Amino acid sequence: MSSLNLDDFSDLIERPDSGTRRDAEERRERLTVPPGSLGRLDELGEWLAAAQGAVPVKALKQPRVVLFAGDHGVASLDVSGRPAGSAHRLVRAALEGESPVAVLARLADVPVRIVDAGLDCDPSLLPDEVVRHRVRRGSGRIDIEDALTATEAEMAVRLGMAIADEEADSGTDLVVLGDLSVGGTTAAATLIAALCGTDASVVTGRGGAGIDDLAWMRKCAAVRDALRRARPVLGDQLELLATVGGADLAAMTGFLLQSAVRRMPVILDGVVSAACALVGQRAAFRAPDWWLAGQLSGEPAQAKALDRMALNPLLDQGVTVGEGSGALLALPLVRAAAALAAELPEKAAEAAEEEPAEPVTTE
Incomplete structure (x- = not known):
């Protein structure tokens, strides 16, 4: 009789982090590139973020x-x-x-x-x-x-x-x-x-x-x-x-x-x-x-x-x-999705860079 039951894996395996995926989706909405314009690469980047539990997603190094x-x-x-x-x-x-x-x-x-x-x-x-x-x-x-x-x-x-x-x-x-x-x-x-x-x-x-x-x-x-x-x-x-x-x-x-x-x-x-x-x-x-x-x-x-x-x-x-x-x-393709998700700037950051500094006044 085998001591291994593959059904036991059902209790050991969790889904990729759904909270992290939501964070990745929200970050995608803030990027300078319009939502949907990267096609399936957006979905891949969000999937990787959930798998890694990290936003922004990390580059695939190994x-x-x-x-x-x-x-x-x-x-x-x-x-x-x-x-x-x-x-x-x-x-x-x-x-x-x-x-x-x-x-x-x-x-x-x-x-x-x-x-x-x-x-x-x-x-x-x-x-x-x-x-x-x-x-x-x-x-x-x-x-x-x-x-x-x-x-x-x-x-x-x-x-x-x-x-x-x-x-x-x-x-x-x-x-x-x-x-x-x-x-x-x-x-x-x-x-x-x-x-x-x-x-x-x-x-x-x-x-x-x-x-x-x-x-x-x-x-x-x-x-x-x-x-x-x-x-x-x-x-x-x-x-x-x-x-x-x-x-x-x-x-x-x-x-x-x-x-x-x-x-x-x-x-x-x-x-x-x-x-x-x-x-x-x-x-x-x-x-x-x-x-x-x-x-x-x-x-x-x-x-x-x-x-x-x-x-x-x-x-x-x-x-x-x-x-x-x-x-x-x-x-x-997967590497490209990770790089795009990690490296494209957010709109807020871009706007902050372009906004001129307020003049300093002295009384």
Whole structure:
């Protein structure tokens, strides 16, 4: 019997400070730039102020990209554009600076942290700081077997919680969250279909690597079969992650929930992070208030999950590569919102500067 109950997070997570948000809104009314003229950047600045509990909002000084890596057994059904068990190649490319997320991270001057939760490779292929957290080697084939044991699912969630604590303790003030997985979108689609009560064909997309029509039909069948196994365990989020999730998805879910506990904002990337967020919302309804949807990836399951959580994506550039890339593209917008909210002058201050000093008279 697991000692971890995800429903307990509901009592631990509070909403961002509504009083601070009201103060931020009132300050926005006093700025020299007309209200509404900055569009959604106003809303972002107010959200950040509430998350930080500070008016004016503070600049983002230590954002970080955190990527959870894992392989999924369902990829052996040829439902992905990449070979089964090849997620370690994505990790290696990111480490060597040769992947989209690595290029964008360099451009934004943001460090990248990669956590191996369930890669299916020899640990010697990657640095120890990446592989030392691994819960198991690859996750089970969810159409016919559980992704994880109950013990492994708890270990994975606690791993994500520990990583969130490490980031919060080190001063990270915002996280760009993504995944490096093969087969992960199939597991994510299954989770979202189960939690939203929809059929496999409604949520099944073509993944970050892109697949042809035959592979899409195989993926639909895999999601359909996994859904049959997911529906009986919908009442227990931890069991759901063990049944049709995977080590990386369970770790991401733990990370998201603990980040909300620690009041650390997170930008979500694609369908995998959206699926984990949806599981997190099921456990703690206030948790999505700490998350931003970075981008719309084109995956139908992601759109359904974001709609369920009432999260409006910041960008829609057709980026399907995953790896946190789309969310990282949204980071400059969040930084810009913080800078504008913090640095634009107020009308009163401007008027005081322009008003001439009263003449001094002597009798």
